[in-house]
Amino acid sequence: MSDVAIDLDDVQDTILRGYRVNLARHFVLTITDAAATGKLIAALVRGDNGLPAITTARRIVPKPAVFINICFSASGLAALGLGADQLASFDAAFQRGATDPASAATVGDVGLSAPQHWIGGLHDGAQVHILLSVWATESSAALEGVSARLRAAFAGSVTELYTQDGTEFPDSTVHFGYRHGIAQPTIIGAPPRKRDAPDAQPPVPAGEFLLGHTNAAGGTYRVLPVELSTNSSYAVFRILEQDVAGFESMLARYAVETGIDTELLAAKILGRWRNGNPLTLAPAAQGTRLPDAELNNFDFVSPAPATDDTLGLTCPIGAHIRRNNPRDAAVIGTDSTHHRILRRSMPYGPQYDPSQPDNHARGLIGYFINASIRNQFEFLSSEWNLAPDFVKSATSPEGPAAGNAVYNISGEDVLVGVNDPATSSFTLAGKGPKGSANRTLRGFSRLVTTRGGVYCFFPSIKGLLYLAQLVAAGGAQEAASDAAASPMPYQR
Template sequence: MSDSAIDLDDVQGVIVRGYRVRLVRHFVLTITDAAAAGQLIEALVRGRAGVPMITRARLIEPKPASFVNIGFSAAGLAALGVTAAQLASFDPAFQRGATDPVTAATVGDAGASAPERWIGGLDNAARVHIVLSLWVVSSAEVMATVSAQLRAAFAGGVSELTVQDGGEFSDNSVHFGYRHGIAQPTIIGMPPRKRDAPDAQPPVPAGEFLLGHLNAAGGTYRVLPQELSNNSSYGVFRILEQDVAGFEAMLARYAAETGIDTGMLAAKLMGRWRNGNPLTLSPVAQGTPLPDREMNNFNFVSTNPAMDDTLGLKCPIGAHIRRNNPRDAAVIGTDSTHHRLVRRSMPYGPQYDPAVPDTQPRGLIGFFINASIRNQFEFLTSEWNRRDDFVKSATRPEGAAAGNAVYNISGEDFLAGVNDPASSSFTLPGKGPKGSANRTLEGFARLVTTRGGVYCFFPSIKGLLYLAQLPAAAGTAPYQR
């Protein structure tokens, strides 16, 4: 299959499309009757009996009020009748699942983030079978109505393990105060969207997000049986609680220690100002928000000394956006094109008001979407977020006297890392040989705690129909078409 031949009617929309909605509800479900669950899946695909239809990737006009997508854990596929031999062909990380000790050690789900401390029954992988997501443009009434339709359809086939809601803020920010949802990869083969901002990075082959298509390495990811192999994907569902008060206290502390104001410190840690402007383009002051067509149109390396940021003097090499997407910077291993993610997340919990502090849970909830959990999500989380030795030696354009990139990063990612006050570190690069002019922030705690996770498989539409008939084909119960 060509990397540009995307059958938009066979791909679940959430994989390759941003719905631009304000509300989301994630139903985490347990299969209680495989045959009835199969009938539910078919009803969702076909939109039968008042059940909302699974959303495809083809753009719908006029825009509907809600969208629905569905993913399955390895245990969920097994409950429907996918055999152990077939599951052995799936991504190794997906086979392990989110609660596995190897997974937890890889992605840093330790201590308060350990799977045994997860909420909503997500600690019990044997019962986590399905994550069904309902995305709603803006209406709470639509959310209630469609949720009631879904719950009526669940009866007899699945039970609710937990329900997790999210909602965008009016200013499109997240709890730490940064503008949300700016940078997404441009996928080869997807129709251009008028509202998409240009990206200085190369477009990414469809096979980085869809099985059966050419990926950045020139191969394809596939699974067995063949019916599940083309146009499917994986999604890593995460509930990430954010310590907003701790972050603000951290900024205040380091502002006092360094003399750098809190706005600049927040920008240095993230790599963007809170209004979304990247430090690479706005290194001195936040300024007014750049137009969308400019917000994501930058790189870190340039032959023009005025534009080059090889050493991280504008955007620190350890900044969150730079660790998660080094763009054209020199890193050990494969370049960033091979490790891109599609992000579909929203805040949950009330916005934090520093004037009226509270301890209510708040954070981000949603999916990291990729065709290889191990090579994309887990690689980013374990290699670029948690290590500081993935940066290659680079001295341009002024030579070693100005510094070397390898000396200008320390510690783990300030958001995604496992930060302990006894060992945490963040480098603010300065111009000088071997890091001699650098300043280091130390002694900060973990700011993001994992409260739940599921490794999901998003079947294609044809794959969903295959799964729908699988329990009946196995003879578990009559199946009505």
């Protein structure tokens, strides 16, 4: 299937487009009656019985008051009737699930972030079957009205384990004060973004986010049965609690130690100033916020010394944005195009007021969307966020005397790493051979704690209807004939 042949009516919209909304509510559900759940799924697809219809990627005009999307865990698909042979064709990480010890260790969900400490019943992956997400444009009344109709429809089919709300902050900021949702990949064949002009970053093949389409390696991810194998996707749902007071205290401490202004230090840690301007384009001062279309028009490597940042002298190599999208830098894992993810997140909890400190839970909640959890989300988390040795040897146009990239990064990601004061470090690079002019910040703690997670599968619209009729038919499967008729999933 061609990258550009995307059936917009068959794709759940949150995969291809983020919603510009102010409110979100995520329902965590367990299936109590599979047949009744099948009827619920069908009603949600069609918008029957007064329920909102699952939102597809076909643009709706005028903009609706709410958007609805649904996804399933591996145990949820099993509860709906998929057989073990079929589930074995799914992404290996998805089969394990977020609460599996191997998954948790891979992404750094250890210590207080370990699954046994997760809230809302999310610690028991076997009982978490469905995530149903509702996004409301701006009306809390609309969100509550839809939620009431959904809860009435849940009766006799699913049980609500937990509900987590999110609220967008002014200027699209998060609790740490940064603007978020900036560097989203441009997907080949996806609808153009209505407000933002395309940026200068290479577009990414649709198969990096949708099954059944060609991916960056020239292959195709598929699953069994074939009805679920086109226009579906995977996602990782995360509830990430942020230590805002700890972050601001850390900035103040290291500003004194280094003589660097706190806002510049915050920019060094992220790679962008808090208003979104990248250090690469605004190295000395935050300045007036750049137009959205210009915020990603930069790379890190250039043949011209004046614009090259191979060594991370302007934007540290260990900065959050460089770890998650190294762009044209030399790194392990092919290149950044093969490991991009889509982020659909929103803050939860009240904004922090430093003049009135409190202990309210606050953080970020949402989905990281990809066509391979192992090759995208888990790869980013383990190989690039939690380790400094993903950077290959590289010198700037000035030659080895100015330094080498491998010496200019240390520790884990400051914002999402498993940082222990005894071992944590962050390198501020200076010009000199073998890191001789570097400064290293040490002794900081973990700033983000995982409070919940689910490895999810977003079926296509046709896939949802297949699941609905599957349970209606008693879950009878022809796994052997499916396997003979369908190619096995592509593995990198």
